[in-house]
Amino acid sequence: MRRNPAGVAGAALLTMLLFPIYWMIASSVTPESRLFQSPPLVPSTLSLDHYRALFDERDFLIPIRNSLVVAAMTTIVVLPVATLCAYALARLRFRGRALLLALILAVSMFPQISIVPPLYLILRELRLLDTYPGLVLPYVTFSAPLAVWLLTGFFRQLSPELEEAAMLDGASRVRALWDVVLPLAAPGVATAAILTFLYCWNEFLFALSFMLGPDRYTVPVAVTLFRGRYQVPWGQVLAATVVATIPVALVVLAFQRRIVAGLSAGASKG
Amino acid sequence: MSRHVAAIEQEERLLARWLVAPALLFILVGSLVPIAATGWEALHGHDLRLPWLGRPFVGVANFVEAIQDPRFTSALLHTVTFAVVTVPLEIALGLALALIMHTAHRGRALIRLATLLPWAIPTVVAALVWRFMFDAQAGIVTALLRTLDVVGESFDWFVHPLAAWVPIGAADIWKTTPFVAILLLAGLQTIDPALHEAARMDGAGGVRRLVTITLPLLRPALVVAAAFRMLDALRMFDVAYVVTGGGPGTATEPLSLYAFIVLMQRLRFGYGSALSVTVFLLTFAFALMWVRALGRSLVGDRT
Amino acid sequence: MSCSLRLCVVLVLVTVCSTSCGERALVTRLTFSGSALGPEAELVQRQLVRFGERHPGVEVELRVTPDAADQRHQLYVQWLNARAPDPDVLQLDIIWTAEFAGAGWILPLDAFALDVDDFVPAALAASRWRGALYAVPWFIDLGLLYWRTDLLPSPPRTLSELREAARRLQETGRTRFGLVWQGARYEGLTTVFLEHLGAFGGGILDAQGHVIVDEPAAIRALTFMCDALGRDGFVPLSVLTWQEEQTRFAFQNGDAAFMRNWPYASGLMQDRARSPVADRFAVAPFPAEDEGRPTAALGGAQLAVNARSANPALAWALVRFLVAPEQMLERAQLVTQLPSRRSLYDTNALAQALPIPIEQITQLLDAAVPRPVTPVYSELSEILQVRLHRALSGQQTPAAALREAAREIRTLLVRSGLASEEQAP
Numbered sequence: 001m002r003r004n005p006a007g008v009a010g011a012a013l014l015t016m017l018l019f020p021i022y023w024m025i026a027s028s029v030t031p032e033s034r035l036f037q038s039p040p041l042v043p044s045t046l047s048l049d050h051y052r053a054l055f056d057e058r059d060f061l062i063p064i065r066n067s068l069v070v071a072a073m074t075t076i077v078v079l080p081v082a083t084l085c086a087y088a089l090a091r092l093r094f095r096g097r098a099l100l101l102a103l104i105l106a107v108s109m110f111p112q113i114s115i116v117p118p119l120y121l122i123l124r125e126l127r128l129l130d131t132y133p134g135l136v137l138p139y140v141t142f143s144a145p146l147a148v149w150l151l152t153g154f155f156r157q158l159s160p161e162l163e164e165a166a167m168l169d170g171a172s173r174v175r176a177l178w179d180v181v182l183p184l185a186a187p188g189v190a191t192a193a194i195l196t197f198l199y200c201w202n203e204f205l206f207a208l209s210f211m212l213g214p215d216r217y218t219v220p221v222a223v224t225l226f227r228g229r230y231q232v233p234w235g236q237v238l239a240a241t242v243v244a245t246i247p248v249a250l251v252v253l254a255f256q257r258r259i260v261a262g263l264s265a266g267a268s269k270g
Numbered sequence: 271m272s273r274h275v276a277a278i279e280q281e282e283r284l285l286a287r288w289l290v291a292p293a294l295l296f297i298l299v300g301s302l303v304p305i306a307a308t309g310w311e312a313l314h315g316h317d318l319r320l321p322w323l324g325r326p327f328v329g330v331a332n333f334v335e336a337i338q339d340p341r342f343t344s345a346l347l348h349t350v351t352f353a354v355v356t357v358p359l360e361i362a363l364g365l366a367l368a369l370i371m372h373t374a375h376r377g378r379a380l381i382r383l384a385t386l387l388p389w390a391i392p393t394v395v396a397a398l399v400w401r402f403m404f405d406a407q408a409g410i411v412t413a414l415l416r417t418l419d420v421v422g423e424s425f426d427w428f429v430h431p432l433a434a435w436v437p438i439g440a441a442d443i444w445k446t447t448p449f450v451a452i453l454l455l456a457g458l459q460t461i462d463p464a465l466h467e468a469a470r471m472d473g474a475g476g477v478r479r480l481v482t483i484t485l486p487l488l489r490p491a492l493v494v495a496a497a498f499r500m501l502d503a504l505r506m507f508d509v510a511y512v513v514t515g516g517g518p519g520t521a522t523e524p525l526s527l528y529a530f531i532v533l534m535q536r537l538r539f540g541y542g543s544a545l546s547v548t549v550f551l552l553t554f555a556f557a558l559m560w561v562r563a564l565g566r567s568l569v570g571d572r573t
Numbered sequence: 574m575s576c577s578l579r580l581c582v583v584l585v586l587v588t589v590c591s592t593s594c595g596e597r598a599l600v601t602r603l604t605f606s607g608s609a610l611g612p613e614a615e616l617v618q619r620q621l622v623r624f625g626e627r628h629p630g631v632e633v634e635l636r637v638t639p640d641a642a643d644q645r646h647q648l649y650v651q652w653l654n655a656r657a658p659d660p661d662v663l664q665l666d667i668i669w670t671a672e673f674a675g676a677g678w679i680l681p682l683d684a685f686a687l688d689v690d691d692f693v694p695a696a697l698a699a700s701r702w703r704g705a706l707y708a709v710p711w712f713i714d715l716g717l718l719y720w721r722t723d724l725l726p727s728p729p730r731t732l733s734e735l736r737e738a739a740r741r742l743q744e745t746g747r748t749r750f751g752l753v754w755q756g757a758r759y760e761g762l763t764t765v766f767l768e769h770l771g772a773f774g775g776g777i778l779d780a781q782g783h784v785i786v787d788e789p790a791a792i793r794a795l796t797f798m799c800d801a802l803g804r805d806g807f808v809p810l811s812v813l814t815w816q817e818e819q820t821r822f823a824f825q826n827g828d829a830a831f832m833r834n835w836p837y838a839s840g841l842m843q844d845r846a847r848s849p850v851a852d853r854f855a856v857a858p859f860p861a862e863d864e865g866r867p868t869a870a871l872g873g874a875q876l877a878v879n880a881r882s883a884n885p886a887l888a889w890a891l892v893r894f895l896v897a898p899e900q901m902l903e904r905a906q907l908v909t910q911l912p913s914r915r916s917l918y919d920t921n922a923l924a925q926a927l928p929i930p931i932e933q934i935t936q937l938l939d940a941a942v943p944r945p946v947t948p949v950y951s952e953l954s955e956i957l958q959v960r961l962h963r964a965l966s967g968q969q970t971p972a973a974a975l976r977e978a979a980r981e982i983r984t985l986l987v988r989s990g991l992a993s994e995e996q997a998p
Contacts (some may be wrong), residue, residue: 010370010381013363017384020444021391023410024399036408085293093279094286100294107301109557111505113526114550115300117533117543118307129655141300144293173285202392204508205526209534212652214637220394224512225639234402241395248390256382259390263452318654319676319948320989340977341959406814429813431968517758518813519962535647536952537654 024245028238035234050239060240062215063222069132070218071200074139078196079189082144086151087177091160101152108145112138112205123210130212138206143199147192150262154188155181191262194255201248219244305550311543318537325540332544341520342545345528349552352439352524353503360443360499361492364450369480371451372458389448397512400441404428428514431521438513438522442506450495457491458484497560504553525549599630601884603891606636607664607874608645613908620903624894631887636660641816643759646951653678658881661888662895665708665875667699667943668760668950674702675948679877681705685889691914695941700875702948707877709896710913712904714872715937716768717856717929719824719832719839724748728857732772732797735831735860739807742830751807753820754833758962761816763944763954764870765833766961769794771868771942772861777957777982778945784986786957787979790864795971799964813966825850833859835872839928840909856929858940871941873913902926949989956981 027035031047054060088094089101119138120129128134158181166176182189207218217225223240226233252259315328336342371381388396403411406426415421427433461484469479485492507526510516516523516531523531526549533542605621614635621633636659638645646669652660653673665673673679683706689697696710718735720728724747729735739751755761770776775790785791801808812820817834824832825842827849832838836856845851858867876895878888894900901912906926911934917923924931945953957978964974986992 009366010374013367013370014381014384016444017388017448020396020399020403021387023403027402081292081296084289088286088289092282092286092289094283094290097286100290103297104293106557107297109501109553110301110305111526111546111549111553113505113507113529113533114308114546115304116530117311117539117546118304120533121539122304124655127656130657137296137300141296144296148293173282198390202390204392204394204511205530209530212655212657213648220392220508223398224394225644234405234408237398238402241398244395245391248392249387252386252390253383256379256386259386260382260452260455263449263456317989319672321677322675323990424809424811426811426814429810429966431966517962518966519758519959519968521968535650537650 021245024238025242028235028242030235032233032235050235051243053236054239054243058226058236058240059214060222060243063217063219064243066132066211066216067201067218067220070135070139071197073132073136074143074200075193075196077136077140078144078147079193081140082147082151082192083182083185083189085144086148086155087181089148089152090155091163092173104145104148108142108149110142112142116205116209119206120209129210130216132216134210135206135218138210139200139203142203143196146195146199150192150195151185151188154185154191154262158184187258188262191255191258194251194259195262198248198251201244308543308546308550311539312547314540316538316540316543318539328540332541333548335541336544336548341523341528342525342548344520345523345525346548346552348523349504349506349525349549352435352506353500356439356442357496357499357503359439360447360450361496363443363447364495365454365488365492367447367451368454368458369484371455385448385451387448388445389452391445393445393508394512396445397441397509400437400444401513404437404440429518431518434514434518434522438509441513442503442509445509446499446502450499453495453498454488454491457488461487493560493563497557500556500560501553504556505549525552601631601887603631603633603662603884603887604636604660605633605662605664605891606638606649606660608640609635609637610640616904616907620895620900624891627894628887628890633891641759642666649673653879656881658879658883661879661882661884662891663877663879664711665877666760667696667710667871667873667875668954670700670708670875670877671702671946672948672950673877674705674707678880679707680880680882680885681707682709682878682889682892685893687893691916693913693915693938695871695938695943696873696875696913699871699943699946702946708875709877709892711874711876711896712901712910713913713938713941714835714837714911715934715941716764716833716859716868716870716872717836717839717937718859719834719842719854719856721748721830721850721853722855723853724830728855729860732769732860732862736797736801736805736807739831740805743807748830749828750809750823751829752801752831752833753808753812753815753823753829755816755820756802756808756812756962756965757814757816758958759816760954760958762958762961764872766794766798766957767870767942767944768833768859768868769798770865771940772859772865773797774862774865776942777953778947782947782986782992784979784982786982787975792972792975795961795964795975798961799967799971802965803967813962824854836911836927836929837909843928856933858937867940868942869937869940871943873911947986947991949985949991952985953982956985 026043028050029046029048030043031045031049034043034045089097115138123129123134162180162184163173163176166180167173171179202220203218204220204224207221211217211221214222223237223244226237226240312332313327313329314325315323315331316325317323367385371378371385374381403409404427406412406424406428412421412425412427416423416425427437465483466479469483474482505526506524507530510522510524510527514522516527520528525545529542529545529549532538532545536542605617607617609617618635621635625632638648646666649663649665649669653676663679670679674681687706687709689706692710693713696713700706700708700710718728724742725738729738735752742748743751754765756765767777770791773790773794775785775788775794777784777786779785802810802812815823817838820829820832820834821838821841823829824834824838825848839856842848842854843851858869861867876892878885878892882888896913898914898917901914902917902920902922904910905912905917905923909928911927912923918931918935927934944950947953960969960974960978963969964971983992
């Protein structure tokens with residue numbers, strides 16, 4: 001395959017992919033006065049004012065805390081639930097297995113808006129609006145399918161001989177699961193945890209509907225609602241977007257291969 | 271001996287039930303019950319701001335209202351058009367990106383990173399960045415087009431009902447092409463390189479090999495990618511909310527956003543539930559079509 | 574993996590504990606929610622602290638809300654619909670009172686003693702729903718025409734004069750734009766439209782509550798606005814995304830000969846250090862044609878008590894404190910907001926505090942026209958905004974837009990069981 005046309009196209013695509021991120025960072029350190037006057041491609045003066053304002057005036061640590069708490073709580077619930085379910089789907093034979101798999105897949109395809117009305121009314125009745133548990137319920141429901149899907153594919157790739165060996169030695173299925181399979185499942189579980197975290201960090205509609213005030217806003221909602229002023233404070237908004245991107249970027253940097261492998265495996269199997 | 275096996279199978283079935291129960295519970299309580307409840311609510315008149323009207327059963331009146339509601343038909347049109355326009359673009363660009371990733375020897379890590387970052391970034395963050403880049407005063411895209419004399423001095427994307435779709439489309443395509451690329455890359459990696467070797471020795475050029483070998487073998491992955499993207503495009507909410515808020519007027523308002531406004535701002539839960547049900551039916555109808563197409567595609571592979 | 578899992582659990586527990594362990598049971602805490610833009614924020618904070626000093630054991634927390642009224646409204650609706658007990662006292666836009674009262678979200682205030690006669694009648698009428706008082710007017714806003722005294726000898730007396738003057742000044746290059754007003758798709762647009770409606774003798778609802786926004790007078794009004802953007806060209810297309818501040822910037826920088834805006838702009842533009850037009854502008858009522866009368870859209874804020882507040886009596890005490898003449902005068906002096914107490918307009922202190930001559934204000938108070946007082950006002954206004962914006966951006970003709978708007982509003986009123994309601998004032 002000739003390198004040149006592909007090389008040019010590749011460079012172009014790469015630029016299109018990375019430029020907005022570069023621009024986001026560059027603009028976030030451009031002083032406010034220059035932002036509205038066609039700043040140069042490479043900022044000449046750097047200023048951390050926007051970041052200072054973000055944390056001093058707007059207390060941006062609060063949405064970060066909220067997002068972290070919700071993501072942590074969701075992940076803690078999703079991992080065991082999804083792992084057990086995936087194991088059963090991968091290893092055990094039972095009636096309705098295909099139906100369950102189809103159901104799980106179907107749920108991930110639901111439009112989120114379709115379940116907002118009753119969830120809202122129920123959470124209101126239970127006084128769970130504007131609380132962490134109130135958001136965790138829909139988050140678990142919508143991130144579990146991906147985790148189950150991923151882990152099912154993962155378990156299927158694991159050789160069943162190890163558990164069978166353990167069971168032949170007299171261990172029950174559950175014991176085998178606990179002692180033998182779970183330690184081996186660690187990489188798959190880690191990937192599922194990462195994807196769940198990314199989902200929670202990213203999610204917008206439920207957070208917008210069920211969280212009521214700045215005390216409980218998650219990062220996506222807080223960043224979007226900066227737009228309240230007459231003139232959008234782009235400097236601060238962009239600083240906030242950079243801050244919102246950092247955890248995600250770190251996770252992606254650290255676990256690139258795993259994420260790609262996980263998504264591809266889930267996609268081609270299933 | 272067979273009784274022993276049967277006993278084990280019985281035990282396994284019981285164990286399976288326990289293992290699966292929590293996930294099933296979440297799905298039921300978190301998804302299925304709410305969907306049914308939305309459907310039930312859609313059959314009632316329920317305006318939370320007019321408590322004196324109560325919550326009467328109104329049958330299909332809400333759906334009838336929707337059909338006659340021009341804002342609903344516009345939103346439906348917007349949603350479908352958006353899906354039909356952006357998804358092929360995303361597939362095409364994703365394919366290009368996947369091919370590059372597949373054949374690249376140097377800079378693989380950089381390409382992978384460049385692909386993963388847009389995918390992992392929160393959708394609202396991507397939307398905000400693109401909104402900024404298209405801003406009439408501060409946006410670099412607008413500035414660039416002005417210097418190239420493509421647009422006038424006071425051109426504002428967000429004031430024109432059609433032009434306002436461009437930033438939305440750009441943000442969505444930028445955000446989701448990587449996901450398509452990853453899916454297609456997995457598909458590319460399953461293609462036996464020997465096939466390409468043989469074709470090359472027969473004298474087939476790159477494009478020819480792409481069309482006759484790669485694409486047909488990639489079909490299942492393409493169908494899966496297209497299906498996922500379609501489903502996401504039909505329920506799109508974040509991008510429109512952040513980039514234009516549905517404006518100017520309601521020119522860029524997709525169905526999910528309209529339903530959200532009716533529910534959470536107008537507090538018309540009955541009508542809003544009917545609109546939500548419509549979004550659900552839209553995605554459900556599409557999913558059905560896809561399942562049949564997928565089935566046909568798999569069968570087609572075997573001949 | 575289990576190590577980081579443990580770390581996660583600890584992190585979660587610590588965060589949850591630290592958030593809930595911050596409560597102190599000795600102090601009664603009230604929450605006040607209102608606008609907090611710059612000097613206004615400091616003023617409110619100061620007044621809240623003063624209240625706390627006069628009521629030992631009580632602390633009032635100022636809860637910041639977005640500055641755009643539409644967003645604040647959404648937030649209130651979200652909170653109150655979710656049955657949140659706080660904020661205890663809310664600053665409402667004058668157009669929200671009927672809505673919140675109808676939904677049962679705010680307390681009727683007749684049981685509490687208030688000297689209602691001292692308040693501006695038009696504003697008070699907007700605080701009532703089905704006869705009961707649900708909020709107390711706090712300050713008033715009136716739509717005004719700002720004009721450049723260095724470019725014109727006197728303000729235009731009719732709308733046609735305004736059009737001619739604006740075109741002339743724009744075409745001869747004296748200013749970049751003729752007239753600027755708020756044309757973004759939000760509530761401000763409805764108020765601008767209201768003033769144009771009054772100028773042609775039209776309205777949104779008549780005294781019996783019937784929809785009249787599709788009548789010839791209204792169509793003429795909207796046609797005037799569309800022509801101003803198009804054929805006559807003395808209003809720039811950019812106004813379609815402008816709210817109050819953008820129009821103020823345009824006028825303040827000398828780019829516009831006329832501006833329609835609220836009184837707050839006056840104080841800011843008198844700042845000689847920042848405003849190129851300081852001392853070179855004055856205000857006047859928005860002019861009318863012969864068939865209409867000069868109209869000032871009535872805006873402003875009111876204070877209400879959350880129906881689910883844990884301390885209603887204390888919340889009422891805060892309301893009464895904030896609307897006391899002393900606090901109101903301070904507000905007028907520091908942030909140029911027109912008080913809602915009529916007695917204050919006879920005082921010298923107010924005359925000195927306001928950048929606009931008192932006689933002009935009392936004249937404008939007579940020209941004040943409120944927007945329809947109905948629980949479905951925000952939906953009604955949204956229907957109108959969408960249609961107006963479509964007509965102004967050239968997507969629909971004025972007649973078609975208003976006819977559709979009228980039809981939708983009628984359907985809305987019937988559907989809400991409000992069709993034959995008599996609308997105040």
